[in-house]
Amino acid sequence: MGGLFSKKDGAPGAAGQQRGATGAQRASRPEMSVKDRALLDLKVARDRLDKARKKHEREKQVYVDKAREMLKAKKKDQAKLALRLKKMREMQLEKVNDQFFNLEKMVNDVQWAQHQVEIVEGMKAGNKALKELQLDPDEVNDIVADTQEAMDRQREIDDILSEQLNPEDEADVLAELDAIEQADANELNDKLPVAPSDPVHPSGVNVETTQQQQQQQQTSQSAAEPVSEERQPVLA
Amino acid sequence: MEKAPTEAEFHAKFKAFYTLQDNEATRLKQVRLWRRLVLEDFARQQQQQQRSQGADAAGPSVLSLDSFPLFTNAKLDRALDAAGRKAVADDLVASGHGQWHDAGKTLYVFVKTPSEWASIIYDFVQQNGLGGTIYTVYELHSGDLTRNTPIQGIEPALCIQALEILENQNKAEVYPSDESLDETGVKFI
Numbered sequence: 571m572g573g574l575f576s577k578k579d580g581a582p583g584a585a586g587q588q589r590g591a592t593g594a595q596r597a598s599r600p601e602m603s604v605k606d607r608a609l610l611d612l613k614v615a616r617d618r619l620d621k622a623r624k625k626h627e628r629e630k631q632v633y634v635d636k637a638r639e640m641l642k643a644k645k646k647d648q649a650k651l652a653l654r655l656k657k658m659r660e661m662q663l664e665k666v667n668d669q670f671f672n673l674e675k676m677v678n679d680v681q682w683a684q685h686q687v688e689i690v691e692g693m694k695a696g697n698k699a700l701k702e703l704q705l706d707p708d709e710v711n712d713i714v715a716d717t718q719e720a721m722d723r724q725r726e727i728d729d730i731l732s733e734q735l736n737p738e739d740e741a742d743v744l745a746e747l748d749a750i751e752q753a754d755a756n757e758l759n760d761k762l763p764v765a766p767s768d769p770v771h772p773s774g775v776n777v778e779t780t781q782q783q784q785q786q787q788q789t790s791q792s793a794a795e796p797v798s799e800e801r802q803p804v805l806a
Numbered sequence: 807m808e809k810a811p812t813e814a815e816f817h818a819k820f821k822a823f824y825t826l827q828d829n830e831a832t833r834l835k836q837v838r839l840w841r842r843l844v845l846e847d848f849a850r851q852q853q854q855q856q857r858s859q860g861a862d863a864a865g866p867s868v869l870s871l872d873s874f875p876l877f878t879n880a881k882l883d884r885a886l887d888a889a890g891r892k893a894v895a896d897d898l899v900a901s902g903h904g905q906w907h908d909a910g911k912t913l914y915v916f917v918k919t920p921s922e923w924a925s926i927i928y929d930f931v932q933q934n935g936l937g938g939t940i941y942t943v944y945e946l947h948s949g950d951l952t953r954n955t956p957i958q959g960i961e962p963a964l965c966i967q968a969l970e971i972l973e974n975q976n977k978a979e980v981y982p983s984d985e986s987l988d989e990t991g992v993k994f995i
Binding site for chain 1: 981991
């Protein structure tokens with residue numbers, strides 16, 4: 571218990587041998603692939619550089635602070651020395667930064683290359699699947715033609731059958747249909763009110779005379795008649 | 807400016823808190839409150855460390871049974887005795903929040919248990935699509951990947967424990983290194 575933390579184990583190397591604090595023995599760990607190993611080593615190297623970089627930064631800051639202190643204490647030479655050391659550290663830091671950048675770039679390139687491989691593998695698999703699923707266009711053409719033929723044949727048969735069933739009745743049916751239509755039309759006609767056959771009034775003049783006529787008629791006859799003259803049948 | 811005291815802090819103001827209770831039910835409650843008190847204190851410490859020194863400098867949280875200040879309350883003139891301290895320490899270990907460094911004397915304290923970390927890390931991996939590539943533990947606690955996330959600054963040994971939990975759940979593969987904990991590799995599935 572406490573493989574990683576226990577004081578007795580001391581060195582961090584215990585992690586590799588002791589199989590960690592959970593205690594449980596991991597049955598068999600799959601071996602790291604070559605690619606993973608390469609990437610891991612690359613990252614470890616980059617991490618080491620990162621640590622070195624941070625250390626240099628800290629030391630540089632120490633010298634800056636020291637220089638400031640020396641100036642305050644009026645020890646100009648000491649201050650100058652501190653600044654020179656700081657300058658030296660800065661140059662070292664720049665080199666480390668460049669190397670770090672290179673390693674970081676390499677890590678990214680390797681990861682991107684791995685992704686590219688995966689993408690291409692994916693495309694290959696997709697391509698293969700697509701090819702297997704796709705139908706042959708010639709086959710499809712044949713099938714469509716066959717289907718069309720069959721449909722035509724079926725229609726022919728239907729026509730023949732329907733001919734045999736109603737050869738003469740067809741004419742009779744049509745005649746009967748016409749008769750019914752005519753009867754309906756006549757019925758409708760009877761229901762319609764009669765349109766007056768009087769000439770349509772031209773604007774102005776005859777209206778007066780008509781009105782006069784109306785008045786005369788009103789006095790002599792019943793009210794319904796003149797109303798019917800005036801009224802035009804409304805056909806819906 | 808003072809925040810309202812937590813429940814554990816409230817109980818720490820009473821003398822009885824510093825005497826290990828005989829009654830089982832009461833003792834259970836008492837020890838649990840002690841656990842909360844310790845974890846709250848360490849959580850506060852860690853936050854302060856992170857704020858002032860940044861992620862690199864934070865060391866592991868160690869509880870020394872002899873010298874942990876909250877075990878003693880000068881105002882009340884009371885201190886938790888050795889049996890009580892041991893009970894608190896054992897409880898921390900049993901609940902996954904602690905691990906003996908020097909058995910009986912000093913204890914590593916985990917504010918978050920390894921299993922909690924395992925979930926946090928796995929969720930982070932899922933959300934950011936980190937599966938399928940290999941990473942180092944150093945990258946996880948100090949890399950750009952985890953800047954300004956809760957994972958930044960995690961203690962490497964604690965991180966590895968969390969990763970091993972994920973391994974047992976078949977969510978990750980851990981490749982230990984012979985050189986240092988930071989160089990342990992991990993690939994998430």
